[in-house]
Amino acid sequence: MEQLAYPPRMTEFTRPFWTALGEGRFLTTRCAKCSHMTFPPKPLCPECWSKEVEWVPLKGEGILRSYTEICVAPEMFAKDAPYVLGIIDLDEGIRCMSRVLAPFESLEVDQRVKLRVRQSEPVCLYDFEP
Amino acid sequence: MTPKASIVGIGALPVGKHSNLLDHEMLIAALTEALADAGLTKRDVNALVFSTPRPYTEQRYFGTFMAGYLEMPMDDILLEVLGNGMTGALAFDIAVERVASGRASVAVALGVNREMHVDTGEHMHLTMRAVGDVDFHVPFGVTPIAWYAFNAVRYMHDYGLTREQLAAIAVKNRRHAGLNPVAQMRKPITVDDVLSARPIVRPLGLLDVPPRSDGAVAIVIARPDIARSLGRHVDVVGRGYHHEGIHQVSARPRSLSRFESAEIASARAYASCGITARDLDFAEVYAPCSIVELILSESLGLVETGAGGEAAAAGETSIGGRIPISPSGGCLSRGHPPLVTPLYNVYETVQQLRGEAGERQVASASIAATTAELGDYNSTMMHIMATGRL
Numbered sequence: 001m002e003q004l005a006y007p008p009r010m011t012e013f014t015r016p017f018w019t020a021l022g023e024g025r026f027l028t029t030r031c032a033k034c035s036h037m038t039f040p041p042k043p044l045c046p047e048c049w050s051k052e053v054e055w056v057p058l059k060g061e062g063i064l065r066s067y068t069e070i071c072v073a074p075e076m077f078a079k080d081a082p083y084v085l086g087i088i089d090l091d092e093g094i095r096c097m098s099r100v101l102a103p104f105e106s107l108e109v110d111q112r113v114k115l116r117v118r119q120s121e122p123v124c125l126y127d128f129e130p
Numbered sequence: 131m132t133p134k135a136s137i138v139g140i141g142a143l144p145v146g147k148h149s150n151l152l153d154h155e156m157l158i159a160a161l162t163e164a165l166a167d168a169g170l171t172k173r174d175v176n177a178l179v180f181s182t183p184r185p186y187t188e189q190r191y192f193g194t195f196m197a198g199y200l201e202m203p204m205d206d207i208l209l210e211v212l213g214n215g216m217t218g219a220l221a222f223d224i225a226v227e228r229v230a231s232g233r234a235s236v237a238v239a240l241g242v243n244r245e246m247h248v249d250t251g252e253h254m255h256l257t258m259r260a261v262g263d264v265d266f267h268v269p270f271g272v273t274p275i276a277w278y279a280f281n282a283v284r285y286m287h288d289y290g291l292t293r294e295q296l297a298a299i300a301v302k303n304r305r306h307a308g309l310n311p312v313a314q315m316r317k318p319i320t321v322d323d324v325l326s327a328r329p330i331v332r333p334l335g336l337l338d339v340p341p342r343s344d345g346a347v348a349i350v351i352a353r354p355d356i357a358r359s360l361g362r363h364v365d366v367v368g369r370g371y372h373h374e375g376i377h378q379v380s381a382r383p384r385s386l387s388r389f390e391s392a393e394i395a396s397a398r399a400y401a402s403c404g405i406t407a408r409d410l411d412f413a414e415v416y417a418p419c420s421i422v423e424l425i426l427s428e429s430l431g432l433v434e435t436g437a438g439g440e441a442a443a444a445g446e447t448s449i450g451g452r453i454p455i456s457p458s459g460g461c462l463s464r465g466h467p468p469l470v471t472p473l474y475n476v477y478e479t480v481q482q483l484r485g486e487a488g489e490r491q492v493a494s495a496s497i498a499a500t501t502a503e504l505g506d507y508n509s510t511m512m513h514i515m516a517t518g519r520l
Contacts, residue, residue, distance in 0.1 A: 004269055005269075005271070006258070006264075006268050006269050006271075007269060008264075008265040008266065008269050009264075009265050014265075038381050039266075039381055040263065040265070040266040046381070065284065065383070065386060066280040066281075066283045066284040066287075066386050067280070067283060068276055068279035068280055068282075068283060068331045068332055068333075068334075069329070069331070069332040070271060070272075070273060070276060070331055071328075071329040071330055071331065071332065072273075072328075072329075072330045072331075073271055073273065074251070074254040074255060074258050074271070074273065075251045075254065075255065076255070077271040080271060083271060085270060085271070085272055085276055085280075087280050087379060087386065089383045093382065093383065094381055094382060095379060095380055095381060095382055095383050095384075096266075096379075097262070097266075097267055097270065097272065097378075097379050098270055099270050099271070104332055109283065109284060109287040110287075125269060125270070127270075
């Protein structure tokens with residue numbers, strides 16, 4: 001299994017996110033007070049600063065707003081290069097940045113993409129594919 | 131137009147590789163040149179505002195070390211500042227405010243960026259932690275320039291920009307740098323050179339992105355009445371700032387083909403001195419990639435939306451054109467020692483407004499803007515400067 005070159009840190013709060021991803025579920029947090037949804041998940045609502053947040057599922061589908069191909073990568077990612085990164089607007093109205101599993105030349109701005117969980121350690125990652 | 135403060139002296143090392151000098155040796159060269167240029171001595175200075183140096187600088191508490199090295203007591207304040215790419219502009223802004231508020235009569239904004247002695251692989255490792263959310267961006271392998279590549283792909287889609295048009299900016303800035311004694315990259319390049327250069331983050335290649343650089347700059351700022359008694363000077367007449375509350379990428383959908391913080395900050399800067407974008411004679415901007423200068427030219431109101439590439443290709447933003455941008459050669463060719471780049475922008479602006487820019491001189495230059503940014507233009511600082519005659 002792939003050992004992540006630069007693994008995310010897991011905290012008590014973010015543990016549900018990383019665990020769910022390992023089970024194929026993509027979650028984030030939504031404020032119980034004002035319904036503001038945010039990504040990455042946070043223990044307080046960035047909008048109203050309430051600490052009452054709840055975990056909600058994301059469909060894992062969205063629109064590829066832009067992308068690029070990293071040809072010159074930091075040493076720890078050199079073995080993956082070249083690889084494609086993208087900015088994705090999820091259908092739930094939040095934006096994230098991730099890898100896109102497709103050749104750079106094959107992609108089109110505003111095409112639809114969907115989640116593909118990367119089986120890796122110490123945690124899984126959320127990549128996207130056409 | 132009431133000046134907040136005036137720039138009375140400038141000093142800088144040529145941008146490039148200075149591995150043979152230590153950080154303090156670089157900075158004392160710039161500082162002594164600036165004070166001599168001002169006709170002042172160390173005893174006249176009551177505030178020192180440093181860009182924080184790179185983590186590679188062996189000497190910690192560098193600002194205090196410099197004051198001790200030069201035996202320079204300070205009556206108003208001595209501090210180091212850090213604001214990512216905006217660092218040098220924050221040092222400048224704070225130095226201007228110390229004078230404008232009446233707390234200091236003479237303040238120096240200065241800094242050194244020494245990093246060329248560290249190889250690129252090791253350096254990329256450091257910059258990775260600065261380039262986004264270390265838990266939710268960096269694990270995917272994002273690099274500092276990647277964010278601008280996202281802007282490029284989106285802008286090309288939205289407005290039909292071609293790589294040839296985009297390359298015009300790199301070619302233009304290299305031409306400007308060829309006329310600039312402090313510029314790092316001065317050999318002329320062509321559009322073909324830009325298109326065939328090694329890809330870095332598609333569609334941006336090696337000549338669309340800045341080199342790594344060392345540099346040191348000092349800017350001496352004085353109360354306007356002191357400036358007038360000293361002789362030639364440049365007035366700081368306007369200022370605007372905005373931070374979007376975003377770190378690289380927004381949590382919500384928003385445009386990737388405009389820089390909203392630059393729109394807001396520039397509107398505030400223009401309003402602060404009663405001008406519009408059309409009144410500027412030139413702009414010395416912080417633009418680490420060709421696409422950044424292009425989008426910025428529109429966001430600052432210097433070029434119509436969607437016309438940035440066309441305007442550059444037609445020579446509108448060249449010296450001699452309608453609205454010269456980056457007469458120094460900019461980050462791409464003047465060079466980009468990140469923690470002091472904004473101070474090099476002030477340096478160029480002062481030379482231009484004093485009529486001392488030689489072959490780069492923008493004709494009848496009397497009012498201009500500098501910008502600085504951080505992230506993906508998530509925050510913008512603009513200063514407006516004018517000749518002392520206005």
